[in-house]
Amino acid sequence: MNGAYSADQVRAAERPALDAGMGAVLMSRAAFGLAVAVQRLIRQRRGGLYGARAVALVGKGNNGGDGLWALANLARRGVAVSAVLVDREAHAEGLAALRAAGGHVLSLPGVPTGREYLSFQDPQSDRYSRPVGVGEGVEVCCRADVVIDAILGTGARGGLRGPAASLVGALALAQAGQDGFPPVVACDVPSGVDPDTGEIHGPVLYAELTVTFAAAKAALFLPPGARCAGRVEVVPIGVEESLGEPVLGRLDAGEARALLPRPSADGHKYTRGVLGVVAGSEEYPGAALLACSAALAAGAGMVRYYGPASVCAVINAVLPEVVCHSGTAVPEKRLPGRVQAWLLGSGVSGDEQLDRCRAALGSGEPAVVDAGALDLVGPGTDRPELILTPHAGELALLLSRLGTEWNREEVEARSLAALSEAVESTGVTVLLKGPQTLVRSPGGLGYSQADGTPWLATAGSGDVLAGVLGALLAQAASAEGADDDGRWARVAALAAVVHGRAGRIASGEAAGGVGRPLTARDVAAAVPLVWDDIRTGR
Ligand SMILES: NC(=O)C1=CN([C@@H]2O[C@H](COP(=O)(O)OP(=O)(O)OC[C@H]3O[C@@H](n4cnc5c(N)ncnc54)[C@H](OP(=O)(O)O)[C@@H]3O)[C@@H](O)[C@H]2O)[C@@H](O)CC1
Ligand SMILES: Nc1ncnc2c1ncn2[C@@H]1O[C@H](COP(=O)(O)OP(=O)(O)O)[C@@H](O)[C@H]1O
Numbered sequence: 157m158n159g160a161y162s163a164d165q166v167r168a169a170e171r172p173a174l175d176a177g178m179g180a181v182l183m184s185r186a187a188f189g190l191a192v193a194v195q196r197l198i199r200q201r202r203g204g205l206y207g208a209r210a211v212a213l214v215g216k217g218n219n220g221g222d223g224l225w226a227l228a229n230l231a232r233r234g235v236a237v238s239a240v241l242v243d244r245e246a247h248a249e250g251l252a253a254l255r256a257a258g259g260h261v262l263s264l265p266g267v268p269t270g271r272e273y274l275s276f277q278d279p280q281s282d283r284y285s286r287p288v289g290v291g292e293g294v295e296v297c298c299r300a301d302v303v304i305d306a307i308l309g310t311g312a313r314g315g316l317r318g319p320a321a322s323l324v325g326a327l328a329l330a331q332a333g334q335d336g337f338p339p340v341v342a343c344d345v346p347s348g349v350d351p352d353t354g355e356i357h358g359p360v361l362y363a364e365l366t367v368t369f370a371a372a373k374a375a376l377f378l379p380p381g382a383r384c385a386g387r388v389e390v391v392p393i394g395v396e397e398s399l400g401e402p403v404l405g406r407l408d409a410g411e412a413r414a415l416l417p418r419p420s421a422d423g424h425k426y427t428r429g430v431l432g433v434v435a436g437s438e439e440y441p442g443a444a445l446l447a448c449s450a451a452l453a454a455g456a457g458m459v460r461y462y463g464p465a466s467v468c469a470v471i472n473a474v475l476p477e478v479v480c481h482s483g484t485a486v487p488e489k490r491l492p493g494r495v496q497a498w499l500l501g502s503g504v505s506g507d508e509q510l511d512r513c514r515a516a517l518g519s520g521e522p523a524v525v526d527a528g529a530l531d532l533v534g535p536g537t538d539r540p541e542l543i544l545t546p547h548a549g550e551l552a553l554l555l556s557r558l559g560t561e562w563n564r565e566e567v568e569a570r571s572l573a574a575l576s577e578a579v580e581s582t583g584v585t586v587l588l589k590g591p592q593t594l595v596r597s598p599g600g601l602g603y604s605q606a607d608g609t610p611w612l613a614t615a616g617s618g619d620v621l622a623g624v625l626g627a628l629l630a631q632a633a634s635a636e637g638a639d640d641d642g643r644w645a646r647v648a649a650l651a652a653v654v655h656g657r658a659g660r661i662a663s664g665e666a667a668g669g670v671g672r673p674l675t676a677r678d679v680a681a682a683v684p685l686v687w688d689d690i691r692t693g694r
């Protein structure tokens with residue numbers, strides 16, 4: 157499984173090699189991987205390396221060291237390279253290598269002393285270091301074919317400070333306002349992003365590519381930092397065996413393919429999983445229709461729908477396969493008919509539908525708890541087999557109801573903290589929807605999936621996800637074995653894969669297209685195609 161690791165885990169994995177005096181070897185592997193990725197990017201854009209310009213923003217630590225060694229490598233291949241030092245120290249060997257390869261060294265003014273244009277403090281080679289102000293630093297970057305962001309890596313604490321913050325702030329403005337701003341390649345993690353939480357404090361550049369070493373850092377899987385990282389390429393440096401368990405997993409195509417349920421030769425509809433759906437209402441019948449069609453499309457053996465007679469009529473006019481029950485729920489009683497799992501809450505409104513949700517929750521089967529039913533889950537519920545599916549706004553409301561005030565923006569800025577708080581307070585599994593879908597269950601491994609497309613941000617898309625997850629949950633609950641602690645988070649992550657890939661099929665991106673608008677119905681219709689699409693393990 158693809159996994160993401162904390163800075164401490166990566167440091168611990170590197171420790172034996174560092175103790176054995178192999179620090180320079182690890183750095184040369186990292187820098188070589190970075191240089192190769194930058195060369196590829198330059199070739200794609202210009203056809204060749206000769207005459208190309210690369211600039212690296214260089215911090216004081218080993219992240220800056222990687223950037224300096226990578227520039228030296230690029231210089232030997234004909235690229236005109238410059239380092240902009242943003243701190244008053246820099247990795248000494250990396251700097252010497254860059255100078256030996258003919259690279260230029262520029263340094264920002266040292267802000268704290270108040271002395272203007274303080275040149276880089278290196279007595280042996282001062283003459284090679286040209287002081288530049290922030291404005292010139294920006295110009296140098298704008299003229300480059302690629303900008304390497306090597307200010308901070310796993311040693312970052314808090315947002316960028318001092319001269320680095322001034323330069324990156326000005327560059328971020330240029331990047332936001334200028335079409336021709338060169339692509340940024342982040343070294344290990346985008347500087348200014350917390351490597352463990354993905355939180356952003358202060359200015360940050362949006363990378364087209366992040367070249368990360370040994371393994372992805374957690375920030376590359378976590379919003380909002382992950383949105384600054386672009387494509388992520390992992391460069392092995394020889395310490396991977398010592399990494400242990402990741403803090404966040406990500407199902408790849410091969411794993412998802414192995415997990416997708418398939419009927420056994422002697423299976424029947426009940427062994428394939430019966431899903432009970434309490435969704436929609438007279439006000440929002442569409443949510444029920446979308447959830448039921450997605451559940452059928454994701455392979456449920458049977459879908460039973462519970463709701464008002466008028467919604468049953470709408471559903472059966474379009475989906476005759478669905479078995480509808482329009483009787484009202486008797487408090488404290490089970491709803492009629494056996495099911496293996498529930499989908500509750502998408503588009504529900506009114507007391508009758510909420511009573512049905514309560515009855516279903518009381519039955520003890522696993523359940524997807526969406527939208528209107530989220531209010532029924534309280535602190536200390538302690539049922540990992542309940543999977544909540546809020547988006548950021550709904551999670552903020554849930555957390556506020558549980559006792560800590562959050563708003564949507566805060567959840568988006570600190571999504572891992574918000575998710576963890578919800579899981580710890582309720583004791584249930586939570587899937588947080590968004591460009592990266594995050595999943596966590598009590599005590600279990602978390603997942604971050606990024607399989608979709610922004611075209612999925614369309615009304616009803618969440619109802620389709622809930623339907624897919626309900627069907628996969630019913631199939632998982634009816635399957636024998638596989639009753640480990642991680643199964644609820646895993647099935648939720650799998651649903652995010654199916655939903656995301658169905659979105660990419662519906663938008664044309666899975667077939668190599670640039671993307672086109674889609675409707676939630678298109679996504680539901682594409683769900684069965686995921687079983688084919690994923691077979692090649694792409
Ligand atoms: N170890 C290895 O073998 C390998 C490591 N590798 C590479 O090393 C990177 C980790 O290097 P690192 O540990 O030197 O930390 P790094 O991220 O460069 O920060 C350096 C210094 O910056 C400072 N600083 C902190 N926060 C700040 C802020 N907000 N704003 C401004 N300054 C701030 C802080 O200094 P302080 O402020 O505490 O004096 C800190 O000490 C890793 O990401 C990878 O690229 C690879 O080559 C593979 C082999
Ligand atoms: N920018 C994006 N990139 C990829 N997927 C997205 C993006 N924005 C939203 N999504 C996905 O689209 C779905 C939207 O769900 P939701 O917000 O509940 O919509 P609705 O309530 O309209 O059904 C979620 O599965 C979410 O992960």
Ligand SMILES: [K+]
Nearest residue numbers: 305308345347
């Ligand atoms: K960096």
